[in-house]
Amino acid sequence: EHNENSASESMRTDLNGWTYNCIWESEWWYSAFRNVTAMVGAxxxxxxxxxxxxxWSAGICAMFGSWMITLYSLCQLVELREVVPGKRFDRYPELGQHAFGKKYGYWFIMPQQMTVQVASDIVxxxxxxxxxxxxxxxxxxxxxxxxxHIYFIFIFAAVHIVLSQTPNSNSLRGVSVLAAVMSLCYSMIAFVASTIKGSHHHPVSYGVRSHTTAGKILxxxxxxxxxxxxxxxSVVLEIxxxxxxxxxxxxxxxxxxxxxxxxxxVALCYFSVSISGFRAFGSLGDDDILISLEK
Incomplete structure (x- = not known):
């Protein structure tokens, strides 16, 4: 077992008997930019x-609460990956099978994971x-x-089909670094542009967007x-x-x-963009801050 763990590359077999390639050569900063890439998106x-x-108040509380909850849940997943001595749960179905049994654990986790994956793919x-x-x-x-528009979807999908043929996530290390840098850059662009826009003292309303009870709830x-x-x-264990x-x-x-x-x-990107964007456009902003900045 020790020799297997010391190897930089090995073939892993999960609880379902599926074999997959696994490389253990990342450092802590790899996990940092991969988590940034996985979280800071559209x-x-x-x-x-x-x-x-x-x-203001409810929005900031919701942001901070979500940040704390997801950080805590990530901490739990990191701990649970090696909760059993000598074993590693590299994927969510493996951890689910350990928690709920081999028969039911897989089918309890996989539909939820597929739902998240399909929804993320569509977005x-x-x-x-x-x-x-x-x-x-x-x-x-x-x-x-x-x-x-459909042709641009085909182009976008074709690029990802090519990238998905790589043997493991370490092969996409450069792409992950570039994606993390770009995520930080466009967040800072939105923050700086919104800050400049908000300093022009143009009329901004911070009232409610809907005036009916049903609209406010929705x-x-x-x-x-x-x-x-x-x-x-959604990829903490894989990272x-x-x-x-x-x-x-x-x-x-x-x-x-x-x-x-x-x-x-993540906190720097999210709080800076959300606060500066809301300050600049108030309840008149669009659902994409970049569209609001074009006006």
């Missing part, structure tokens, strides 16, 4: 809109389509502007859903699975260090 651009639905396909279309309209307006639930979506972390592990030096220590750094960056 959802951050909609946080000012969610703030406008909840307003990012739509967001990727919008981003690609906007990019090509700026670079090649005469050629790309007439194209229908806005509140929509905002809470947007905040919860933004703070999701930790790339960190070297041994009975003497568990992987939870570097994983926890990287997660704290990642959550500090």
């Amino acid at each position: 959802g951050v651009l909609g946080l000012p809109f969610a703030m406008s639905q909840l307003r 990012y396909m739509v967001t990727g389509r919008k981003s690609l279309k906007k990019f090509f309209e700026l670079v090649l307006p005469a050629v790309m502007s007439p194209l229908r 806005d509140s639930f929509n905002a809470l859903a947007a905040v919860a979506f933004s703070f999701g972390h 930790q699975a790339t960190i070297p592990w041994s009975p003497e030096v568990p992987s939870k220590q570097p994983m926890w260090r990287g997660s704290l750094v990642a959550y500090a960056i």
Whole structure:
């Protein structure tokens, strides 16, 4: 067992008998930028809109509460991965089978994981389509502007199909670093632009968006859903699975260090964008802060 754990690469077999390639050569900073990449996505651009639905006090409380809850749940997952001496639960179904039994654990976890995955895929396909279309309209307006939206979805999907053929997540290390840097950059662009826009003292309303009881309730639930979506972390075990592990030096220590750094960056991105965006546009903002900035 010790020789297997000391190896940098091995073939793992999970509780269902499926074999997959596993490489343990990541450091704590790899887990930091991978967690940033996994969390800071398109959802951050909609946080000012969610703030406008909840307003200042409730919005900040919802943001901080979600940040604390997800940080605590991540801590629990990091601890549970090596809760059984000599075993590693590298994927959620494995942990589910340990908790609920081999027969029911897999089918208890997998539908939930698939629901999250499919929903995330839909959101990012739509967001990727919008981003690609906007990019090509700026670079090649005469050629790309007439194209229908479906073609940009195909382009976005084709790139991800190619990337998915890599043997493991370590093969995408460079892509993860680039994605983390880009996530931080566009969050800071939204923050700085919103701060400048908010300093112009243009008329802004911080009142409610809806004036009926049903509308206020619906806005509140929509905002809470947007905040919860933004703070999701669905690949924690898979990220930790790339960190070297041994009975003497568990992987939870570097994983926890990287997660704290990642959550500090997440807090910087999320709170800066949501507060500056809501301050600049109030209840008149769109569901994407970049669209609001274009007006």
